[in-house]
Amino acid sequence: MAAELQGIQSVLAEFQDSSPEPALEDVVWDANFPVYEGYRGGSMFDRDKSSLMNRYRTGTEVHLKRQKFMTSRNFEVLQAFVIFLTAQYREDDMGKVWPLTGLAIRMATVHGLHRDPSALPLGTLDVIQVELRRRLWAQICYLDFRAAEDHGFAPSIHESDFDTRRPLSLDDVDLIEGVEPPAGLSDAPKFTDITIYLLRITAVQYYGRLIQVTHGSRKRLRTSPRSPVSETEALTELKGLVNTAETLASEFEKHLDDLVQYCDKRLSMQSMALDLRNHLKSKFWVMFWIQIPRQDCEKVISPAMRRNLFVDAATAVENWCTIASSTACEPFQWHISSHAGFYLILYVLSELRSAGFQSPEWADLRQRGLQLANTIYDLRGQHTAGAWPEIIWLVNRIRFQQGLSTGIGDNQPTGTGLSENDHDTLMESFAAAAPPGSAGMGLDTADFVGMVNLEDFDFADLDSLDPMGLDGLS
Secondary structure: HHHHHHHHHHHHOOOOOOOOOHHHHHHHHHHHHHHHHOOOEEOOOOOOHHHHHHHHHHHHHHHHHHOOOOOOHHHHHHHHHHHHHHHOOOOOOOOOHHHHHHHHHHHHHHHOOOOHHHOOOOOOHHHHHHHHHHHHHHHHHHHHHHHHOOOOOOOOOHHHHHHOOOOOOOOOOHHHOOOOOOOOOOOOOOOOOOOOHHHHHHHHHHHHHHHHHHHHHHHHHHHOOOOOOOOOHHHHHHHHHHHHHHHHHHHHHHHHHHOOOOOOOOHHHHHHHHHHHHHHHHHHHHHOOOOOOHHHHHHHOOHHHHHHHHHOOOOOOHHHHHHHOOOOOOHHHHHHHOOOHHHHHHHHHHHHHOHHHHHHHHHHHHHHHHHHHHHHHHHHHOOOOHHHHHHHHHHHHHHHHHHHHHHHOOOOOOOOOOOHHHHHHHHHHHOOOOOOOOEEEOOOOHHHHOOOOOHHOOOHHHHHHHOOOOOOOO
């Protein structure tokens, strides 16, 4: 690894300031350092891993600034910027990424990435360029959805805004430079380098559709000439919405199953893909029901459906807790910790506080949920970044309630029990990552943006930045 780093430094030193490639080189190293297990710090450079990560991140920012990345028409500059945003992505700290995804969207539109390259004359682009453009656009759409979702807003990009096709499930070695894309080229019948990537892309595509149909339903009810609509009309609309969601869910699950049909659960990465498929399926229905007001949910959701939904959500969170604490999954923690599943966690915690969930027939699931709350506390009780303090606050209140019921809460401070008013206040102030105006399942939305410091991305201040001895920057 040290030799490779020395090589990349010498390459960077040869680039001129007019070349966009140093930014791309730096950001690739910056993005890959967190996952490289073999390098622990080098005597050759007298720097540890963290120092080198900061070095390459700084190099990326400096090169992007020098390339005037916001107005650049160079494709490599856009690549570097999107990889840079991806490297900063964390579900518990999205405020730094979300404002800049809008910029990435505009930059990509200037490059025409919102139009599928197959519309260009034959021979204009080879198969690598075609797939590269599709992958880059898909990644921008993914970042846009996830960042907006975690702020409680709908995504900026809608399916009607573009016709770019989904990237094909192909290994990089299957793409040959200079070869025109065959007309009948399709997904490879195997687990590929980008299977997990495609699972996530497919998920945000269907989640976006789900948000659109639920928003459309609410808008129809609000703008009805007979507003306010009768209870019968509202119930008919809600039943139709459930039927639409079931159709979407069926299509969604089929596409996910097609992507993982060649996975072997004995192999760690492929096993993760199978677990991710199940997680994404569970999240679909949680996303749907938390957008429906609780009083309306109870009109159409049966006890069996509610039980299944809780079991799916709890199972998904339990699986996340298992892999987050697994030594076998340690090499993938950079990925696991970026997808904590706040939708599912908040749904489970909200159900634990709901009045209907306190009846005897829910005792088994309530106990399971309380055990899960304890596990979440054990894993993330000391985290102070992003949304975790608010989640742990709620978890502690639920755990205290459990202590009172089992006689072990005598040492808790007086007056710390969680009342229904406390619960409502928390949910109103906490970013439940649902679309605006959502009032479903007791999870109201707010904005995460106040939790982070956007000055980390102040490119305008880079003019006065000391290059820190970075080769090729002086």
